[in-house]
Amino acid sequence: MDEARVTAFRALKPPCVELSQVALRYKGKKATANDLIKALEDLQETLLAASKQANALDSKLAEYAFFPLSYIFRDTKELPVRAVELALQCLQILVAHGWQGQLSPDLGKQLLILLSFLAGGSATDAKVKDVNEELGTAAFDCLAALFGASRGSFLGSNAIQSQDVPILGHTVTVMLDGVTDGPSVKVRLAALAALNNMINGITDDEALKNVFPGIVSSLTKVLSSKSGAKPSYRVLTASLATLTKILCKVISDDKVGESSEAQADAVAVIEAREDGESSWATATAGQVKMALANILPLRYHERPEVRAALFKLCISVIQQCRRSLSQSIPMLTDTLIVLCSQASETEAANIFTLNGILAADASLLEIVKSSLHDWIVALPRVMQSNDDARKRKTIEQISTSFRVLQNQDIRLDILNDSMAVNLRASVAAAIQDSSKSIRPVSESGLEVTQLLQSQSRSMSFVPVLFNESSSRTTMTGLQKLAVQLKALPRSISLQQGIVSVNTLRSTSGDEQLASFWLSLQLLNDASVDASAVDQHLNLPPEYDAHEHLLDEVYSFSLDVLAKSTFEDEDRWKLQALALETVALQARNQKYDFRPELVDALYPILERLGSNNAALQQHAMTCLNIVSNSCDYPDSASLIVDNADYLANAVALKLNTFDISPQAPQVLVMMVRLCGSALIPYLDDLVESIFSILACYHGYLKLVESLFSVLNAIVEEAAKSSTPAIEANSEKNRPRAYQPISIADLASILRTNLEQTTRPLSPPPEPTLDPEEEQPSSPPRPSSPPPAPLSKTDTLITSIASLTPSHLTTPSPALRLGILTLLTSALPILTSNTDNFLPIAATLWPVTSIRLYDSKDNEPSTTLAAANALSILCKCAGDFLASRVEDDWDQVCKLYRRVEKEMKEESRIQGKGKGKGNEIAKASTGRGVRWKAWNAVVGLLLVTVRDVGVTSEMEDGIFEMLGWLAPEREDVRDVLEMSNADTLWLIEEKARGKALVKPHALEGVHFRDVKL
């Protein structure tokens, strides 16, 4: 030990000597300030080195080293600041390591005065404003060391002499000035450290009491400073720590209590003083309360360190000043809850601490309870405000206090009612608030079928309410709260209060929405939790209560969904929540949910047809969840499996003339998914559709959507019955062309003799009865047993016979649609001739009118009508011969018209690229006129091939189509079949050959024939 001291002394001696010499020389202006600073630095280095060795420095050495420093301190004003600072640093080392506790009171006081002066200027002088920052810091550091090392013993071990009080007072003032007005964080921190050390150091309560108000008020000033520059969090933390310390030291229950105990057994002499004491305590408590009230807003400080410090303060005060500061306790308890509610992961322990405290004191629980009540009552108002942070905080506070109270197993029954009411009101307010910023609901153009094909696999709902990012935290907060409420033991009555179906049904608007939302939050996953609890406790199933609640809400949801979307479009949020409930119920019941699909499936699908994209998305998600829960591989198979329910729901809707646009959409989707198997079940539905069509034929959109259903039905039916037409194609065909035999010629000549006026006799009428020609075929061909129509056929028949009356619709698109529908419907019907021919008879005039009508000069209509007629001719065969004949003039006129138009069009398009012949060939890249013309050509060909034509008509055909024969195989085939000779003639003509006049035959004179 000595050795260390000797070494230290040896090391110290040269710099000390040097310093004192330099200082002297400096005084005599013989040395520069730099020399002085250098010497000081040397000393500091040496001291630092020495201080690192244990016990190297002691008070003797310290005094030795202080001696040269005293020169410096004597002339602080003349010396450069840097020098003084260095000297202070040296002094700090000396105080901390040299004197430690053995500083003589005199020296201590002197140092105190000196340091106070250096740090903050003299007590008497006006404040020295320009206290150097570094200097100040060093001085405060030094002060801290002074108080820390000596524990203030130089001021008297127990009591401070009265003459020293001003010195101490001044020091405190300087320190507080440093804290409040310090030019930098560093200074403030140093000052706080000094203050802290001082509080620690001083054992004299009286002395502390004297400086207590000043300290508290200054610290409060720092902590509650609202002006501009916010104090650094480290300053705040340190200030809070200091405040905690001084509060606990001065006004803790021990101190005040001691005195009251003392009062008990004290002699009467000091009674007066004790009175003073207690009155002082009361007064101070009031002051402290105000001070605390001012600093408590710090509970919302963003730095966790600050909050942690505040937490410590609150805890300490509650624990140690329970009685003395009783007025402040509620406030502090609140703060604790608030602090806990903000707790991040790292502060989780806080709650634990809090629980510990609360467990020890029931009165605190009452406080928590009442503040919980206040918060709950205030919640609706908070929710109405625009302050999102505040909303979040309030919710968190409620949540935390719930948790805390729950941990203490406090019955909260009394809170139930107000809780239910206010929660609902809050959510309503929040909804109102968030719906203020109305975003336009995004429209969706997706059709139901497209949606289903899109294969969206989403299994979770996008929140309908609070989906603005700002209010999302509010929502999660409320959600969490709801979950917590659910987890409460004996919470079922509370839940019943919230999930009251009466409320759901009786309220409207936002409040209804709020109740619904809350119910949903409460019920969400309810069964999971509850069943887990039940398993462990084997309670009489509380599960049932949940189940019951869910059932009630579910049935309410179905009611909501059952309402027509037509009138309810604006309440889509409610519907979306209802969809969520349905999904929830499905999740809970799993496979057992299947029968519920009777009522639930159609409403879901109906929402798929909504214009509102969000609702549509919701419905899609709901559908996914339901199909998943019910064990269907995907939503399509869900629909196929439950098509009967859907058909029922749609039929009932249509039967009441509920003409929402969704029903047809859903129907189309169903028909497409299920195919022809579904069609037999749709007969009454088709009936309803036609009666709606009859009543609302003026509403184009509706009519179009209904026809899209019919179209879908017909197309699906056609898909399953395509072979029918092929099998029957040989019936009712006209007689094929037969080259004229000699016998025929003879008979013709014979008739010619009879009817000389006519150049050609009409060919024999195509027979209607193919059976007559083949008498050996089936046993009872003349009266075939009328095979009963299948339901599908009956249905298509009724569609085909009821549809044409709508061909007069003003909408070209619809006309087109109907014609297409007929085109696909007709082939299905051919299988039953008795049934089909009447339809064909009625269809011909209405359809052909569309074709001839020059007012209806839409090429697309012409195209569709020609196609429909082609099919009709193909199916009906020669049944239509007379009708075609009657209409022949019009057909020819039509053909000429479309040909002209076609040529005109191609001329414009192709700039006279080649002749019409070339144009006729190519089928791609042609205009609509060409297509229309092509369809008419097709019609003519079918007429020739399937219906049969008279010879005059045949002439017309050759006239019209002859020019096409060389280019088009199909035309050529038909014409050849019809009359090969004429075709030959035409071709010869086209080749430009003259007919070779045959050699003269005896008795016969050949006239010249010009081609």
Added chain:
Amino acid sequence: MSSTCLPPAQPAFILRGHSAQIHALHFTKNNARLLTADADGWIVSWNLAFKRPVVVWKAHGNAVLGVGSWGTDRIITHGRDDRLLVWKLGIEDESTLDKTLPVDAVEASNKLPWLLHMLTVNTLNFCPFAMCRDGMPQVLSTQKVLKDNNMPEPILIAVPNTIDSGGIDIYQLPTQTRAANIGADRDITTGMVMALSILADSTRIQVAAGYESGHTMVFVQNDPAAAFQKLYSAHQHTQPVLSLSIAPSKDTYITTSADANIAKHPFPSGKSIWNTELKTIKVTSTKHSGQQGLSYRSDGKVFATAGWDSHVRVYSGKTMKELAVLKWHKEGSYATAFAAIKPVTTNITSDQLFEGQIGHSAIPYSDQASEEETEALVKMEEQSSALGTVQQRRDEKARNTHWLAAGAKDGKVSLWDIY
């Protein structure tokens, strides 16, 4: 009851699947199943909770005239192919059978329920059979055998006589013997028997019959050896009687006919010396001619008819006032059926009550076998309690709904949840 401001009632569900007109409806298995029968001979058993078919089979080659159930698992069907068949169809048999609906079925499936009895009967009249429990005390030995085989109680079946279409034959099942015979009236030209109802209490058998001429008569046989006495005869209809039903109170019965009248008649049980002339209680002209398929609800408060004008009408059982007109079908309807309703009491007492009621039940079919059915179903419920409460509750709900089913020419059955 129904206020005028209500919107027109809508059916709760439409059961689609028959391709021919519906001729008969019957709720069975304690309202868990609805049997529907059509003009092509098809029978469909529908699960009312799911509203889907569970068993479909072609029972007859021609139109079915009537359907009934006997005990827990026997179905009686009566077709125009001159047959009255008894099938065994318990809940457990359902899974083994076909359920392709007639609309979809290309040809009849060969999977039929087990056939227990076959009676060759007269079906020229279009008159459906009537049945009741045989109140006759059984010969001890046979009874024992029956009990051992877990057979339901014997029943009496009333059908028109095979040769004399104005007469009535009464058969006993399961013995398949002709128990009694009522000849055609000699004084009045009644024409064919059009509708029948039968009731038996210990040794007494009461039969109500409606005739082609519009007459209706009540016959009573007070003990097995005696001949049937005609106790009541009335001629309130100008057209043939179409349907007839004894009220659950067993003191009156109601007839409907092709004319517009509905008549309520007394249903005497024996000849009173003092009052020889029994009078028709009430005749209401409904102005809707052609009502048939009359059915009483088990509590007797309301009854329903199916009208040829396609409307189903509900009448008060007491005043015979029209309570509701149910419009949905677009073609004439032929059949109605009410689900049996339980008195609203706790489970056990209701069972007992039921038992008591059944002891001298008056309703031709629907309640006939409820006693045994209830027991069986209770058992079934106990077994299925593990299946989950959801399912159970749903079945319970479907069973307790006051269904009214109506079947029409369009092959559809509408289910109404009213009253």
